[in-house]
Amino acid sequence: MNVVLLAGGLGGSRFARALTETLAPRDVTVVGNVGDDLEVSGLHVSPDLDTILYTLAGVLDEERGWGRADETWTTRETATELGAETWFQLGDRDLGLHLARTEALRRGEPLSAVTARLTRAFGVEATLLPATDDRLRTWVATPVGEFSFQEWFVRRGHRDEVDRVRFDGAEEARAAPGVLEALAAADLIAIAPSNPFLSIGPILAVAEVRAALESRTVPAVAVSPLIGGRSVRGPADRMLARLAGGTGPEQVASCYKGLIDSLVVDEADADEDAGIRTIVTRTLMSDHAARRTLVEAVLGVLV
Amino acid sequence: MPTVIVPFRREHAKLRLRPLSEEARSALAAAMLADVLAAADAVGRATILALEANQGEAVERALRRIDSGPILVVNADLPCAEPRDLLALLGARPEGGMALVEARDGTTNALALAAPHLFAPLYGAGSAQRFRARAERLGAPVVTAAIPNLVDDVDTLDDLERLEGRLGPHTLAELGAVLVR
Numbered sequence: 001m002n003v004v005l006l007a008g009g010l011g012g013s014r015f016a017r018a019l020t021e022t023l024a025p026r027d028v029t030v031v032g033n034v035g036d037d038l039e040v041s042g043l044h045v046s047p048d049l050d051t052i053l054y055t056l057a058g059v060l061d062e063e064r065g066w067g068r069a070d071e072t073w074t075t076r077e078t079a080t081e082l083g084a085e086t087w088f089q090l091g092d093r094d095l096g097l098h099l100a101r102t103e104a105l106r107r108g109e110p111l112s113a114v115t116a117r118l119t120r121a122f123g124v125e126a127t128l129l130p131a132t133d134d135r136l137r138t139w140v141a142t143p144v145g146e147f148s149f150q151e152w153f154v155r156r157g158h159r160d161e162v163d164r165v166r167f168d169g170a171e172e173a174r175a176a177p178g179v180l181e182a183l184a185a186a187d188l189i190a191i192a193p194s195n196p197f198l199s200i201g202p203i204l205a206v207a208e209v210r211a212a213l214e215s216r217t218v219p220a221v222a223v224s225p226l227i228g229g230r231s232v233r234g235p236a237d238r239m240l241a242r243l244a245g246g247t248g249p250e251q252v253a254s255c256y257k258g259l260i261d262s263l264v265v266d267e268a269d270a271d272e273d274a275g276i277r278t279i280v281t282r283t284l285m286s287d288h289a290a291r292r293t294l295v296e297a298v299l300g301v302l303v
Numbered sequence: 304m305p306t307v308i309v310p311f312r313r314e315h316a317k318l319r320l321r322p323l324s325e326e327a328r329s330a331l332a333a334a335m336l337a338d339v340l341a342a343a344d345a346v347g348r349a350t351i352l353a354l355e356a357n358q359g360e361a362v363e364r365a366l367r368r369i370d371s372g373p374i375l376v377v378n379a380d381l382p383c384a385e386p387r388d389l390l391a392l393l394g395a396r397p398e399g400g401m402a403l404v405e406a407r408d409g410t411t412n413a414l415a416l417a418a419p420h421l422f423a424p425l426y427g428a429g430s431a432q433r434f435r436a437r438a439e440r441l442g443a444p445v446v447t448a449a450i451p452n453l454v455d456d457v458d459t460l461d462d463l464e465r466l467e468g469r470l471g472p473h474t475l476a477e478l479g480a481v482l483v484r
Contacts, residue, residue: 267354271367277344280365281353297353300313300333301340 001027001299004186006131006209008033008199009048010065010233011225012192013055016126018291019190020056022299025125029182030056031209033194034111034130035138035167035202038150040088041079043098044105047150048199049115049130050097057122065233068093087155112176129182131203134173138202139166149198158235161242165197170205175212183212188302191222193283195236196255197243204259213259219302221262223294224252227284228268249274264298305347305393306369310358311336311379319380319458327481331474335382335457338471343377345386346393351379359424366419376414376422382474383452383466389413391450400444404453405431413453417443 003023007016007030016030033048047066054060054068061069071091080086090098097118104114110133119128138149142160152158183189194200204210213220229247231237237247244251249265253276256263263274266283281297284290313332320328336351343349352361362376373393377384395402396415404413411430416422421443425433431447438445455466463470463478470478 267361267364270350270352270361270365273368275348277340277348278350279353280350280361293355296313300329301311301336301351301353 001187002029002182002185003027003188003190004029004031004182005190005192006031006200006203007048007052007192008194009036009051012048012194012199013052013060014285014291015190015192015223015294016052017055018285018295020126021288022292022295025056026127028126029178029186030126030128031131031179031182031203032128033199033202034132035136035198035205036149036153037137038088038148040090040098041084042102043090043095044102045088045090045098046101046111046115046130049128050094052128053115053119053122053124056119056124056126056128059122067091088150110176112178127178127182129178130176131179131209132173132206133176134169136167136169136173136202136205138198139168140164140198141166153198162197162235162239163242165201165243167202167205170202170207173206175206175208180208180212183209183216186216186218188218188299189213189216189220190298191220191256191260193223193225193232195225195231195234195239196252197236197239200255210259219262220260221264221279221298221302222252222256222260223264223283223298224249224266224269226252226269227266232284248272249278262302264294305373305375307343307347307349307375307377307389308352308362308365309336309339309343309349309377309379310352310354310362312355312358313353320460320463323460323481330477331463331481332379334473334477335471336379337473338382339377339379339384341471341473342384342386342389343375346389347375357424359426362422363419363424366422369419374414374416374419374422376416377453378412378456380456380458381412381453382457382463382471383455383469384471385452388450388452392448392453395446395448395450397444397446400446401434401438402446402448403431403434404448404450406454406456410456412456413450415448 019028037046061067111130140152141164225236240247240251253263253274262277264279270280354361392415399417401421402415406412409429435445
């Protein structure tokens with residue numbers, strides 16, 4: 001059974017891992033967000049793709065939720081001492097990956113090809129695809145001005161309320177090679193419990209991807225990132241309250257109107273109407289057993 | 304639009320239908336659910352409770368969001384259920400009361416409720432009688448509706464073979480695949 005997962009960073013990577021632990025990893029294709037990508041000291045960094053890759057390879061720093069386990073920071077310390085801007089933290093092992101990717105991109109290799117190579121090099125059997133090879137960047141408008149995604153999220157600690165999200169380059173962006181093919185061959189399309197605006201929004205901003213979901217012939221399901229009306233991590237709840245008018249299943253479903261057939265919600269949110277077919281289960285992916293239960297609930301119901 | 308609540312205990316479903324392999328039992332449980340959902344989607348909006356514990360409490364919680372309008376609670380092991388069976392159950396519900404479908408063993412396969420408060424977590428042996436007794440205590444009229452496709456729940460492979468002519472398409476296809484294996 002082929003499953004295509006649209007995923008952002010941490011929530012997306014955890015659900016991706018849950019899928020690969022339950023299904024044959026080869027049957028899982030993860031389409032990752034690239035709206036968070038940025039240049040750091042001349043290096044191309046793809047934070048969401050990297051979090052998914054590190055998670056599937058089993059080398060993610062689980063505590064931090066980003067970067068690699070057993071990381072060292074010598075390069076960053078040195079750069080800081082020498083006056084470089086180092087607010088976006090890159091560890092030594094992590095930097096190795098960014099060097100390899102940036103070098104390949106400079107040679108003209110598309111991001112999807114580089115990602116495929118890196119995925120293989122880490123021994124990951126699932127397929128990881130960027131939503132697009134084209135330049136697509138998330139910008140966040142706040143009461144104090146507009147910021148690039150990482151400037152707002154990391155540097156300002158996502159403290160400013162978000163009035164609007166904009167995806168620069170989305171109009172021209174084409175789906176990366178393999179994305180539409182995977183969606184066409186899927187038995188189930190899933191949207192990970194990621195931030196609907198910041199993680200999934202940039203993927204759906206690629207017109208070809210959105211159109212493929214709109215014209216799907218197989219079930220599509222989204223997993224709500226909320227538990228009891230709060231996001232497990234990050235600003236999804238605040239953004240839903242401000243941009244969608246509430247923090248319940250209905251507001252999450254409204255972000256995916258016409259794109260999903262069912263919404264998976266945590267049992268803590270079961271007392272609110274989603275306005276769509278709802279699957280109630282436990283959604284917190286705290287350990288292997290919990291991840292498996294969630295995936296089995298979703299697959300058992302839908303496939 | 305009626306709300307249709309479908310409790311689905313996958314672990315529980317997997318315990319049934321021995322001596323089939325665990326994989327086959329899982330696949331059949333999912334196929335039966337798919338047939339129930341196809342009927343549910345045709346008459347209302349479905350909520351599937353995919354929880355292993357406290358199913359009755361989960362139903363109560365899911366009912367909290369419903370202000371008005373009829374509610375169906377339909378078990379997931381009723382692979383013969385068709386939209387007209389669910390409509391018949393809704394139609395059997397007396398004004399302000401409830402209609403229930405009793406299984407042959409005295410448990411409850413399906414409920415149609417006028418209001419959420421008529422539900423209580425009473426599942427298990429003899430539950431049909433307990434649902435009736437509770438409704439009477441509340442002064443709500445109760446009808447026991449013997450709708451054949453909702454009376455026929457599936458506990459064994461024999462049940463499935465006996466019901467073959469009436470099974471929904473998902474279950475029928477999966478049963479075929481299982482018997483070939």
